[in-house]
Amino acid sequence: MLRTTSTLVVAGAACALASWLFASSQFFALQASLVGVAVILAVSLNLINGITGQFSIGHGGFMGVGAYVGVVTSSLLTQFQLLPGAPQVVSDQLVLLIALATGGLAAGTMGFLVGLPSLRLKGDYLAIVTLGFGEIIRVAIQNTKEIASDELKLVQAQGIGAELAYRVTHLGRATGLSQIPQLTSFGMVWFWVFVVVMVTRRILGSPHGRALLAIREDEVAAEAMGVDTTGYKVRAFAVASFFAGVAGALFAHFQAIITPAQFDFVKSTEIVVFIVAGGLGSTSGAVVSAMALTLLPEVMRSLFGGFNVEQIRKPLFGLLLVVIMLTRPQGLFGTHELWDLGKRKKRPA
Amino acid sequence: MAGLLQHLINGLAEGTIYALVALGYTMVYGVLKLINFAHGDVMMVGAYVGYAAAFVLGDGALGSLWGAVLVFLVSILFCGLLGWLVERFAYRPLREKPRLTALITAIGISFTLSYGFQLKVQPEIAGKKVTLLPGADPRTFPEIITPAEWVTLHVPAPAPAPDEVDPAAPHDAADDFVEIIIWNWQVISFVIALALMGGLQVLVFRTKFGRAMRAVSHDHRVAALLGIPVDRVIALTFMLGSALAACAGILYAIKDTLIQPMLGVQLGLKAFVAAVIGGIGNVQGAVLGAVALALCEELVVGYASSSWRDAVAFGFLIVVLLLRPQGLLGRVQAEKV
Numbered sequence: 001m002l003r004t005t006s007t008l009v010v011a012g013a014a015c016a017l018a019s020w021l022f023a024s025s026q027f028f029a030l031q032a033s034l035v036g037v038a039v040i041l042a043v044s045l046n047l048i049n050g051i052t053g054q055f056s057i058g059h060g061g062f063m064g065v066g067a068y069v070g071v072v073t074s075s076l077l078t079q080f081q082l083l084p085g086a087p088q089v090v091s092d093q094l095v096l097l098i099a100l101a102t103g104g105l106a107a108g109t110m111g112f113l114v115g116l117p118s119l120r121l122k123g124d125y126l127a128i129v130t131l132g133f134g135e136i137i138r139v140a141i142q143n144t145k146e147i148a149s150d151e152l153k154l155v156q157a158q159g160i161g162a163e164l165a166y167r168v169t170h171l172g173r174a175t176g177l178s179q180i181p182q183l184t185s186f187g188m189v190w191f192w193v194f195v196v197v198m199v200t201r202r203i204l205g206s207p208h209g210r211a212l213l214a215i216r217e218d219e220v221a222a223e224a225m226g227v228d229t230t231g232y233k234v235r236a237f238a239v240a241s242f243f244a245g246v247a248g249a250l251f252a253h254f255q256a257i258i259t260p261a262q263f264d265f266v267k268s269t270e271i272v273v274f275i276v277a278g279g280l281g282s283t284s285g286a287v288v289s290a291m292a293l294t295l296l297p298e299v300m301r302s303l304f305g306g307f308n309v310e311q312i313r314k315p316l317f318g319l320l321l322v323v324i325m326l327t328r329p330q331g332l333f334g335t336h337e338l339w340d341l342g343k344r345k346k347r348p349a
Numbered sequence: 350m351a352g353l354l355q356h357l358i359n360g361l362a363e364g365t366i367y368a369l370v371a372l373g374y375t376m377v378y379g380v381l382k383l384i385n386f387a388h389g390d391v392m393m394v395g396a397y398v399g400y401a402a403a404f405v406l407g408d409g410a411l412g413s414l415w416g417a418v419l420v421f422l423v424s425i426l427f428c429g430l431l432g433w434l435v436e437r438f439a440y441r442p443l444r445e446k447p448r449l450t451a452l453i454t455a456i457g458i459s460f461t462l463s464y465g466f467q468l469k470v471q472p473e474i475a476g477k478k479v480t481l482l483p484g485a486d487p488r489t490f491p492e493i494i495t496p497a498e499w500v501t502l503h504v505p506a507p508a509p510a511p512d513e514v515d516p517a518a519p520h521d522a523a524d525d526f527v528e529i530i531i532w533n534w535q536v537i538s539f540v541i542a543l544a545l546m547g548g549l550q551v552l553v554f555r556t557k558f559g560r561a562m563r564a565v566s567h568d569h570r571v572a573a574l575l576g577i578p579v580d581r582v583i584a585l586t587f588m589l590g591s592a593l594a595a596c597a598g599i600l601y602a603i604k605d606t607l608i609q610p611m612l613g614v615q616l617g618l619k620a621f622v623a624a625v626i627g628g629i630g631n632v633q634g635a636v637l638g639a640v641a642l643a644l645c646e647e648l649v650v651g652y653a654s655s656s657w658r659d660a661v662a663f664g665f666l667i668v669v670l671l672l673r674p675q676g677l678l679g680r681v682q683a684e685k686v
Contacts, residue, residue: 055449057456117671124384124452125670128621132663135618139660265614269460276453314464321457322439329443329450 004198011194019187029186030254035294036189037251042274042290043196043283044243049272050281050335051204052236053216054119055127057268059244061134062107064263066245067252068141070103071180072167074253076160078181096183100192100249107245108238115237120230134268141260144171176259177252184253192250193287196243200283203239212236216281266314273317277324279331284338289331293317351504351527356651357644362535364643365542366604369597370620371627371635372549373590379566379630380586382448386455387435388594389617390462391428393610395595396490396602397466397483399424403491412495420493424595432591436584459614466610487609490602494534502529538600545593546636552589553632562586566630615659622662626669628679637677641665 022028045059077095118129147170155166171177203209211232214222223229252258274293278285297309324331370392377385402423406416439458443451469484503526553559561582564572573579601616602608619642627638646661675681 055452117667121670121674124448125625125674127452128384128618128625129663129667129670131618132622132666136660136663139657143654143656269456272453272456280449311468315461315468318457318460318462318464322454322461325450325454325457326439326442329446 015187032186040247042286058130058134060267062244063248066103066248069106070249074099103249104246108242111241279333281335282333285333360644360647364640368639387458389613392594393613395598428595628676634678
């Protein structure tokens with residue numbers, strides 16, 4: 001426990017330092033944040049799809065839940081002086097942390113509720129239910145109202161409860177929410193990258209993780225050995241959804257605007273491409289391929305200037321999936337991890 | 350009452366189109382245990398090929414029976430070929446791999462088709478601009494069936510409440526009746542879809558090929574031992590499903606008049622949901638599920654709000670999976686270990 005806490009503190013300090021050092025380069029900060037969010041999404045989806053062997057294609061939906069809940073929280077909180085006397089940066093990051101926590105918890109709860117009925121079913125049904133869930137979230141947000149600034153002023157006068165109710169029912173339909181407080185620093189993003197990787201590693205090293213691996217290898221056998229398969233699956237799903245929510249909230253706080261279309265089926269499929277390319281079940285694979293594939297359009301843009309990269313990226317991702325499955329279905333890393341490279345292989349007894 | 354009748358008619362017409370797509374999902378799932386995510390996109394390709402065929406035929410062919418038949422045939426042949434190609438080069442090499450592998454491939458193909466069609470590729474061949482890929486803008490599907498009202502029913506309108514009646518206004522006879530319109534294309538698409546489903550029913554349950562298909566669906570290894578050409582049966586099943594999807598694509602385009610590359614994803618998902626609701630792998634179940642889903646959607650649009658339309662399918666799906674995971678007509682299969 002002490003080791004965990006001290007590692008977290010050191011990682012947090014390092015991230016804060018990096019953020020402060022590179023604060024002057026907006027381009028660098030934006031790319032680093034985008035990459036970090038992609039890594040969080042990939043590593044957390046890998047917990048469901050790679051380690052537990054289930055198949056979710058609704059991760060974008062959970063990201064969306066986190067993003068919207070996070071934005072509602074932070075827009076409420078930025079009006080208050082949370083820490084009287086503290087510098088603006090500190091109170092901003094505190095607001096962001098609270099927003100991330102509520103966004104993550106909302107998404108995690110959602111994941112628990114969705115997972116409970118659907119994880120009793122076999123793999124492909126889960127895929128379709130998670131996909132459907134993502135669509136329902138999108139349609140639900142599109143059915144809310146748009147914020148009108150004069151209305152908002154009236155409601156704000158009535159107190160925080162009224163404003164909360166107003167904001168929750170006014171999520172801006174298909175045009176999305178704008179004027180989001182820009183609180184995310186890329187140091188915060190990478191701090192969460194660190195957290196999600198560490199949590200995944202710790203889960204894997206625990207009895208819980210071995211149960212998840214057992215479920216992946218053979219669900220029937222795992223159940224016969226006394227593993228509460230549904231319970232473990234639902235918990236893994238909830239944890240992964242929590243991190244998707246955090247990633248969504250982080251994402252929302254460095255984008256000027258969020259729309260429901262950003263969290264649709266396409267987003268979910270992108271995350272699936274990341275982990276399939278990296279190797280289902282490999283955390284380091286998910287990290288490396290999420291970084292590489294997020295930066296790829298930028299690299300292509302600088303190589304072939306003027307070329308419409310954004311348009312060609314999506315069909316390319318589709319082709320990439322097919323080619324990987326046909327030629328190297330285990331992906332870049334298989335189920336291996338970078339940190340296991342130096343270790344000696346165990347000889348069979 | 351009259352409104353309800355109109356919604357039922359629209360729902361039934363829509364449901365038969367869903368059913369044609371759902372049949373493709375359910376047949377492929379039956380023989381391969383694979384959710385063919387690319388199936389909806391094959392349907393989208395079918396609509397575009399129909400568009401191209403009608404375009405090449407020109408205005409003279411529009412509204413004529415043979416023109417329409419030709420449009421359908423070209424699209425069916427093209428999609429049959431596409432289905433065969435996808436099966437041969439993407440799914441067959443993966444047949445003995447874990448099921449997830451094929452599922453991911455299917456998603457990849459779906460992505461490639463739906464976003465590939467959003468690129469605009471118009472090279473000049475022999476001095477003429479030839480559109481190879483259509484681009485993301487919606488296109489108006491040519492009227493290969495001239496829309497006309499087939500039947501217009503006049504149903505007595507409910508008497509207005511006494512306090513709403515303005516005694517001074519002259520009585521208007523038009524207010525006594527509500528019109529219910531059945532369009533000719535609704536009837537035509539209903540008949541075509543019904544004929545195709547009937548044909549499929551005969552094919553699956555009355556012919557030798559159908560028996561082979563059911564055997565492969567039951568257990569493809571044992572089927573192979575008994576001398577059934579499994580590869581050929583699976584390839585033919587794909588082509589059959591794709592041909593049905595092509596018909597559905599054109600019927601949908603006639604109904605909606607606009608086609609765009611993403612239509613396959615939306616409609617395909619709904620059709621898949623319909624197949625699951627009916628019990629996946631079950632031919633009658635797919636039709637039942639599709640009609641039930643379309644009626645549900647139509648009623649939600651009619652009596653609640655049209656913006657919730659796309660959420661209905663998945664809400665319905667989650668309820669069915671909770672209460673009856675095997676689907677309406679599906680049978681529970683004990684898993685042997």
